[in-house]
Amino acid sequence: MSAPPVERTDVEVESRDRAKPRRRLDPGRAQRLGLLVVIAVLVISFGSASSAFYDQQLTIFPLLRDISILCVVGLAQLAVMSIGHMNLAVGRMAALSAMVMGLAYQELHLPLYAGLVLGLLVGAAIGALTGWIISATGVNSFVVTLAMDFVLLGLVSLVYAQFTTSAAFTVKPAGMDELRKYSLADVCLGPVCGSPAVPQLFLFTVVAMLAVGWLYSRTRVGRELLLVGSNIKAAQLSGIPTGRRVIGAHALSGTLAGLAGFMLAVTAGSFTATIGSEFMIPSFLGPVLGGTLLTGGAVSVIGTLLGTTLTQVIRQGLTLLGVGLESLNIYLGAILLLALSTGRIRTVLSERKARTSR
């Protein structure tokens, strides 16, 4: 009887400490504003260092395409972070969905969007299954999703080995190539057309962001998810079906992972088992940099887009400046640690200021 209540009070004290300066400064908004400023400064300095950075076709278009995909990946992680969980299988869920889509296109000859819906449903199902295991057993989400990652890693490779000769579904349903190449310049409202620098895939991201943002800011279910994340006991006592919310959050995560898998497959032009293998780190980078808490209870959809944009701008800029892939990781890791440390430094400083002014 000793451990849980004691631990909980500790956390409560901690969060109360943190909440005080938050009300004063609204660090969430300050953080997003800071991100925006840093991104702007980086874009300007990369642009002045190499004019190729502003090249719409060669730089901006692929940059925005990567941001579109990884932002959805970030949202997939955000969905489970909102309830204080993690999804380490986010990449492999994307791989599973993409595999189902590829299979549907090759074996069932489904049209593009029917395959997409089928894949998203499978993503939702595997997410829901993961959530169900977590809520039914009470085992840490880290362990369950890690094990799920193993299972899917094996399963997806086995299916590709079974159904394909070159480990890829290369059948392209009508419209897939267009989706990859087309930008907003091909979308016209009367005489007004969009920018040729913005890929059409970005629309998927906008839809996903609007849906997730609406869920968390406007709906009862979204509020309940956040409450489950910040204090599950309180959530339970207020009559929220926490088990169902956990399953729902993971199902949402699986669906978004599936969408990201689809977007990556469209970009790459084929469905392969390696889709999603690079998703794990970015999935945390975007939301965490954007102010979403790992411990649950606070999410920022715009922050996820900004966090993702920041990492991708750095990546693209350094690549243009001739920094090799190897050094890129060093900078990215250092920036992640630095960015998060500044948040901590700010909290310490504002706490100190609050104490002296009292």
Add this chain to the structure above:
Amino acid sequence: MTTLGRFLPPGAGRIRRFARSTEMTLAAVGVIGFVALAADSHGSLLQGNAVRGILTYLSVPILIGLAQLVVLAAGQMNLSVGALGGFLSVFTAALMADHGVPAPLAIGIALLAGTVIGAGNGILVVVTRINGFIVTLGTMTILLGLQYRVAGTRTIDAGSAALQRFGSMSLLNVPTIFMVALVVAGGLAFFLRRVAAGRRLLASGGNPLAAELSGISNARSLVLAHTLSGLIIAVAAVVAVASAPGVNKSIGGDWLLPSFAAPIIGGAALAGGAVSVLGAVFAAFIVRLVDLARAQYSLDPSWVNFTVGAVVLGTVVIGRIQEVRQTRSRQAKPDTASQSTNSTVRSPA
């Protein structure tokens, strides 16, 4: 520091009691599995060469499992296990191959570097108070970059005859590097069971607030756990260099998942405070058996991941069911029994 503990299940003591039977189960599964495989291979698995091969390639899984186990004991996670191991492997090999550093000195430098980087992880966690998961995610990214930078696209052959000899040496078909792994396991078990600092580390992991109130420095425990993890990874890296003909930028890339699998199958509570070194060693052996079975029946390598994942999922689910059953039987007397078995109530504490 305690934020991680927030969403991890409680009941370390109960799990520890359960862990004893877990080790027994794991040992039985391992023995039965091995005998079945050996019988089906018509005894070829029992020949000296085969035994040496099995044990040689068991050393690294055991070591990386232990490196993860020691941070799990303190209620932390170390995502940089694979990246640090990979970096140290190519670093050690490059020291010997490119700079002509003699093997013993290179090994010493590697162990020191691992310890320092591990301590750096711990200090970052304590000072910045960022979740250990994110800190080690960051250092993992940095170390991956360093590994690529050192290795490039080449395969580095350490070129040290003495080290190669050490890597292939064996006593009664038991390879020396396997003994190294066992010595590390024994040392870690002794440390966690008999040494005051080890007990403090477990206490910090099990209940940070209670530990703090009893005068234990949680910060010191965290740094110590990460430091030990770094040191053990360095040993794993040296073993990898000694047993492989060459190392490249992909070494260590597949260490992260097995590093969690061994301690978790072995009965470690992710909440910290309860681990089983013996269980982790047995679990590493079982994972190795899966790999052996795959080789023996020439199955797709993907089966290994699939099976290991299914085993981990099965282990946590069965473990939870047993735990719930134990709680139920203990609380069966008062009529609150039905309430207490609602596992979702307890999951987040």
